[in-house]
Amino acid sequence: MSKDTIFAIASGTSRAAIAVLRLSGPATPQIVARMAGKLPPPRAATLAKFIDPASDETIDRGLVVFFPAPRSFTGEDCAEFHIHGGRAVAARLIAAIGAFPGARPAKPGEFTRRALLNGKMDLAEVEGLADLIQAETEWQRRQALRQMEGRLSRQAEDWRRSLLEAAALIEAEIDFSDEAAVPPETSRKIGEILAPVRDALLAELAAGRVGERIREGLVIVIAGPPNAGKSTLLNALARRDIAIVSPEAGTTRDAIEVHLDLDGCPVILIDTAGLRDSADSVEAIGVARALEKAKGADLVLWLSELAAPQAAPESFLGLETWPILTKSEFGKRETTQDALAISAATGNLDLLIARLSDFARRKTGEGFAGLITRERHRLAFQASAEALSRILNAPEAPVELLAEDLRAAAFALQKITGLIDVEDILGEIFSRFCIGK
Ligand SMILES: Nc1nc2c(ncn2[C@@H]2O[C@H](COP(=O)(O)OP(=O)(O)O)[C@@H](O)[C@H]2O)c(=O)[nH]1
Ligand SMILES: [Mg+2]
Structure with missing residues (x-):
């Protein structure tokens, strides 16, 4: 894991009354304490003078908020400086912070990447966050917020848990029986678990590209x-x-x-x-x-x-x-x-x-769309539903085949939230992410 302390203006580059500089990483407490005179109490907006350590000159006067790990956006020690919006103010603060050892400017989306890698958000929630930042209309805002708050993630995880339940039944057959096929009683139980999941996936897929259109x-x-x-x-x-x-x-x-x-x-x-x-x-x-x-x-x-x-x-x-x-x-x-x-x-x-x-x-x-807001979700739902249909259509298939399809179905769902193929997806999301997010 990276030990750099990253910083960026998180409030955009247009002229405004206030700008927010965000900071995350191990040097955060030291930087905040040195520049604000002392480390403020956790999560309390505190008025302070911001001092340039190189010259002891006051750069600006504003609010500073310290978020100790792990209760922060990235899961690391984080802080925000709320400064006045002039370009020169931000430039001087950035120069002063950049002079601390281990501190460097953040890359686009780097705060969010750390939040993801530290388990503060999952992939679908990060997508929701990206959409919320880009939201231009009410419907886009509402849809993005829901996804950021875990609507898609919770459902995908619920379904996946059901599949793992069925997998446990199948694994038991592999371990304890010499039969190639699952006995009818187990097969019935597996069907009862899997059919509702498959049907729910198909219902989401049948809803059309509504979520994608809104996005x-x-x-x-x-x-x-x-x-x-x-x-x-x-x-x-x-x-x-x-x-x-x-x-x-x-x-x-x-x-x-x-x-x-x-x-x-x-x-x-x-x-x-x-x-x-x-x-x-x-x-x-x-x-x-x-x-x-x-x-x-x-x-x-x-x-x-x-x-x-x-x-x-x-x-x-x-x-x-x-x-x-x-x-x-x-x-x-x-x-x-x-x-x-x-x-x-x-x-x-x-x-x-x-x-x-x-x-x-x-x-x-x-x-009001369903859960799918991106092609990626659609493909995952499709792959999962197809694998489940194979099991439901041929319950008498050899146990190993059933287990294999079930793994495929669960894996597809896990891709929605999990740390699988993450670099490609992050690259796609973060290429359009702002610095400071
Ligand atoms: N009288 C009148 N002229 C129009 C109307 N709509 C467009 N025009 C004129 O028609 C000409 C061509 O319009 P324009 O929008 O450039 O056409 P385009 O080539 O299809 O993009 C312009 O002189 C417009 O002012 C209209 O509703 N009434
Ligand atoms: Mg024209």
Whole structure:
């Protein structure tokens, strides 16, 4: 285990009244005592002057909190300095702390990595924490908090305990009988334990990608011929000028994304280049990207002008596509069964927004997902359910085979929380983690 004492500004880099510097590792008590004059009582916010040991100059005046091991975020001796938000304050404090032997700046996610390795959190809880830090909407916050608080972990562990119970029954057969198959009575007991677990796993898997959608955001692509009003619609929905709006055709060459919060539901709205055959190669790339984006979308808004309606291209077949007629103030046609008329100019967008909101709710179970929030969980649930099904479908199989499948089923569940394949997963999580977390 690392003996370095790590530190970082945990409150981000934008200007604010207060900044928080976090410290973790064996030198923490010594650093805090030296800089704050004395070691404050555990877990009590204490006002102190922070002194630079090199010059005895006061750097700032603020709060310091000391969290002795093991009752801290990382499980090590930890501390927080709450200082004023000026860049120079943080810079001087960092320089002073960095001068202590064994102290060095933390890498992204390093505090959390230590929390994980010290058993303060499990892998699923760390994922929940990462999601909570990234949460942009209410539904994302709620889902992330639940996972961070152990909802997925507890359930996976419960199931795994049931599997271990069944494993004990099977092991007993291997030890005490010469028979190749499990006797019917034991087999019945094993079935009674395993079937509910398998069914619960299948029910979670059947719930669709709701948790993943909430975590990642529903993808809605705006497509249509050049000049249809795609960028204008994106701007109107986002209520800020993000895409280039221009009366010239073919201005939006690359896909532009905005993140929207539709009553708590996260939506990623993507504006695309006009779909038409293009001689201009840069624009052709944009068009190709538009098609590619549309293929991965939860919904495509196919825009064309009310005065010149166009059907969506055949390549959109199979995608959920809504025909939208734009610039509706120039025509008499109202919204019909097969097309919604909108106008960004007159602000006639309410019906579209209401429908988008309904759509988002339908797709995301009103924001209440099951346990699965990542592909990783889905794969683990699948592997476990498949192994359990093999046992339940062939209870008369040789004992060794049953034991083998049961081990596979339990191992898959253990991957959710356990320290298995952890480096790959941590690499993925922490690559997007902030310094100081
Ligand atoms: N009158 C009117 N003009 C619109 C409306 N929506 C877009 N436009 C105009 O149509 C032109 C093309 O719009 P733009 O959003 O750049 O189209 P895009 O190529 O599909 O992205 C611009 O001049 C817009 O101001 C609308 O609802 N009414
Ligand atoms: Mg455009």
